[in-house]
Amino acid sequence: MKGLLALMMFLAPLAFAQSQTASPTAAGCGPAEVKFKVLRDQQNHSAGQPESGKALVYLIQDDTQFLSRPRPTTRVGIDGTWVGATQSKSYFYVSVEPGEHRVCASWQSFVGADVAHSTAAVHLTAVAAHTYYFVVRNSYQSQPRNPANIELVSVDDAQGQLLASESAFSTSRHK
DSSP, X not given: OHHXXXXXXXXXXXXXXXXXXXOTTTTXXXXXXXXXXXXXXSSOOOOOOOOTTOEEEEEEEEEEEEOSSSOOEEEEEETTEEEEEEESSEEEEEXXXXXXXXXXXXXXXXXXXXXXXXXXXXXXXXXXXXXXXXXXXXXXXXXXXXXXXXXXXXEXXXXXXXXXXXXXXXXXXXX
């Protein structure tokens, strides 16, 4: 009995540490209860400029491999705060302070049963006056062997500008 108690005392801090590192907020996401209403503007292909002393981050949703409707609304968080959302083939941008950041993309909603991942995260080291492009690639083939998936990847400036120019500008507000 004492051995079991000692083992539990040893494993308890490890379990606590795992739950702390596995937190969506630690990965850059915001609180789960925050939801967005998204408006897409096909005519507007707004190009942002970094605020003085800050970096600019573009978030572009790519649903070309998402073969089901409706497509997911994707929330984007930076350092534990949701900064906006996209829906279908759209994008938005946000200014960030220079330094280390965690960027998260998470499906706010998805109608489907088979999901591999509904959240993705990346690390960003932002430099003032620089622009960064991230693509949220959503995929779903509605076949049991191809579960729905989300991926968040950095792309170079040329690819990012091209994808943004082919997408609707997204504005979002809290529901």
